[in-house]
Amino acid sequence: MDIIAIINQKGGTGKTTTAINLGSALAFLKKKVLLIDLDPQANLTYSFGIQSPEGTMTEVLQGKQTIQAILVNKEGLEIAPSSIALSDIEISLVSKIGREGILKERLKDLKSYDFVFIDSPPSLSILTINTLNAADEVLIPLQMEILSLQGLAQLLNTVREVKRVLNNRLRISGIIPSMYDNRRNLSEEILKELEKNIKEKVFKSVIRECVKIAESPSFAKSVLSYAPDSHGAEDFVKLAKEFLRER
Ligand SMILES: Nc1ncnc2c1ncn2[C@@H]1O[C@H](COP(=O)(O)OP(=O)(O)O)[C@@H](O)[C@H]1O
Numbered sequence: 428m429d430i431i432a433i434i435n436q437k438g439g440t441g442k443t444t445t446a447i448n449l450g451s452a453l454a455f456l457k458k459k460v461l462l463i464d465l466d467p468q469a470n471l472t473y474s475f476g477i478q479s480p481e482g483t484m485t486e487v488l489q490g491k492q493t494i495q496a497i498l499v500n501k502e503g504l505e506i507a508p509s510s511i512a513l514s515d516i517e518i519s520l521v522s523k524i525g526r527e528g529i530l531k532e533r534l535k536d537l538k539s540y541d542f543v544f545i546d547s548p549p550s551l552s553i554l555t556i557n558t559l560n561a562a563d564e565v566l567i568p569l570q571m572e573i574l575s576l577q578g579l580a581q582l583l584n585t586v587r588e589v590k591r592v593l594n595n596r597l598r599i600s601g602i603i604p605s606m607y608d609n610r611r612n613l614s615e616e617i618l619k620e621l622e623k624n625i626k627e628k629v630f631k632s633v634i635r636e637c638v639k640i641a642e643s644p645s646f647a648k649s650v651l652s653y654a655p656d657s658h659g660a661e662d663f664v665k666l667a668k669e670f671l672r673e674r
């Protein structure tokens with residue numbers, strides 16, 4: 428079982444979209460997948476139309492429920508929902524001893540999955556540090572914009588620091604070029620710049636901009652089930668295959 432943190436401290440870079448659609452592409456390829464929503468904005472939870480779940484990651488982190496007890500099944504995936512109350516946990520964690528290890532502790536008994544993806548908030552907060560501490564790997568969705576490259580340096584430093592201090596297992600499995608615009612030379616230039624300047628793997632399977640990807644959450648579906656013939660669905664299946672090949 429591999430636990431994979433999907434992180435980027437910037438909002439709107441495609442973290443939630445990657446969790447949902449890489450997750451469902453892997454489920455389509457017969458893998459057993461769990462998606463954990465660890466963002467208080469609960470975008471992943473709402474994107475699957477989950478309205479009032481039995482419990483959320485808030486209760487799991489509080490130790491009031493086990494993660495198994497709160498799982499919801501959608502499209503052959505298991506989902507651990509979030510809620511806005513998770514932001515209160517974030518505040519209460521700040522003063523707790525062992526605060527970086529709470530998520531890891533709560534995931535200890537999970538066994539039966541091939542992949543667990545954790546969708547994280549757009550910050551380098553205590554929730555994100557918990558995510559990195561619980562994970563084996565990191566996936567970084569990155570928009571092909573000049574400013575993304577600056578944020579990336581800080582992000583890679585944080586990952587290295589967590590690896591050094593808390594979690595020696597942690598490795599970066601790759602950077603996913605997201606919202607790639609074929610019509611803009613800029614996307615291509617930034618991608619080249621990225622490949623030249625960092626030693627981390629950059630996935631060959633870029634995720635192109637696709638209206639169907641943006642629409643699918645309103646229909647409570649992944650793009651694979653909402654628009655299976657779209658280039659968005661095609662890109663995520665390609666990415667899933669590349670992701671599996673690299674292991
Ligand atoms: N490849 C894409 N094509 C079109 N829209 C996209 C694509 N990827 C993400 N989006 C849209 O961009 C917005 C931000 O993406 P999201 O995955 O929520 O980012 P994050 O979780 O990093 O904040 C969402 O509205 C999403 O539907």
Ligand SMILES: [Mg+2]
Nearest residue numbers: 442443466470
């Ligand atoms: Mg998100």
